[in-house]
Amino acid sequence: MLTLNNLSRSFKLQDGSDLKILSDLNLSSSSGESIAIIGPSGSGKTTLLSLIAGLERPTSGQVIVDSLDLNQMSEKKLARFRSSRIGIVFQQFHLMPHLNALENVCLPLWLQKNPEAENLARASLDSVGMSHRTSHHPWQLSGGECQRVAIARAIVTSPALILADEPTGNLDPENAKAISDLLLNLSRVKNISLVIVTHSISLANRCDKKLQLAHGKLQNAVDSALL
Numbered sequence: 251m252l253t254l255n256n257l258s259r260s261f262k263l264q265d266g267s268d269l270k271i272l273s274d275l276n277l278s279s280s281s282g283e284s285i286a287i288i289g290p291s292g293s294g295k296t297t298l299l300s301l302i303a304g305l306e307r308p309t310s311g312q313v314i315v316d317s318l319d320l321n322q323m324s325e326k327k328l329a330r331f332r333s334s335r336i337g338i339v340f341q342q343f344h345l346m347p348h349l350n351a352l353e354n355v356c357l358p359l360w361l362q363k364n365p366e367a368e369n370l371a372r373a374s375l376d377s378v379g380m381s382h383r384t385s386h387h388p389w390q391l392s393g394g395e396c397q398r399v400a401i402a403r404a405i406v407t408s409p410a411l412i413l414a415d416e417p418t419g420n421l422d423p424e425n426a427k428a429i430s431d432l433l434l435n436l437s438r439v440k441n442i443s444l445v446i447v448t449h450s451i452s453l454a455n456r457c458d459k460k461l462q463l464a465h466g467k468l469q470n471a472v473d474s475a476l477l
């Protein structure tokens with residue numbers, strides 16, 4: 251489902267030097283698997299998710315999603331692939347403030363000109379327990395509720411892969427647990443692969459694989475790395 255082959259990413263700095271962030275990462279994961287990525291601030295976790303989402307291009311190496319090499323796709327094809335096969339969940343939710351919950355979830359389907367947008371969005375909100383808040387705007391929702399709407403938006407296109415960047419980082423422990431339950435359940439029930447960047451030990455421990463990103467390398471996380 252997701253394969254990384256010798257994936258590297260550097261940034262060119264103003265003085266012309268290269269800042270190497272990710273160095274020859276390899277990963278192979280099967281469909282429906284959940285992977286937690288942990289690592290210190292600045293280790294490249296968000297950069298890695300951006301590469302997997304095809305939002306950034308690697309300096310070298312490959313990202314293969316659903317048997318397709320993202321780097322072989324044009325920007326246009328990649329955008330279409332991303333919007334149909336990959337769901338993204340952010341720590342800050344990234345909901346549109348001027349749209350209500352239902353409209354936020356409809357948005358990816360409107361962009362695909364899907365005539366069933368409203369029905370699918372209602373079903374998606376229902377699956378995250380938010381069908382009672384469809385006409386609320388983000389500023390009228392709690393943090394946990396905003397994250398549920400963001401997850402409903404991420405799954406409404408039936409993606410094969412969900413990428414979540416610290417999805418519980420802005421939530422209190424109770425809501426963090428509820429959102430973790432929700433993501434892991436969706437992954438199991440709908441066979442969606444999940445890559446979650448998290449600082450939460452309990453969430454990482456509930457995933458099928460725990461990987462640690464440090465010094466540009468991805469390794470199996472030993473439990474001491476989580477402490």
Ligand SMILES: Nc1ncnc2c1ncn2[C@@H]1O[C@H](COP(=O)(O)OP(=O)(O)OP(=O)(O)O)[C@@H](O)[C@H]1O
Pocket residue numbers: 261262269271289290291292293294295296297298
């Ligand atoms: N466009 C860029 N140009 C130069 N350096 C960058 C660029 N984007 C990211 N970096 C650097 O890459 C490193 C990794 O950044 P990234 O955001 O991936 O870290 P992170 O592991 O997600 O950190 P955090 O836990 O704080 O979110 C950082 O040191 C950052 O300064």
Ligand SMILES: [Mg+2]
Pocket residue numbers: 295296297415
């Ligand atoms: Mg980050």
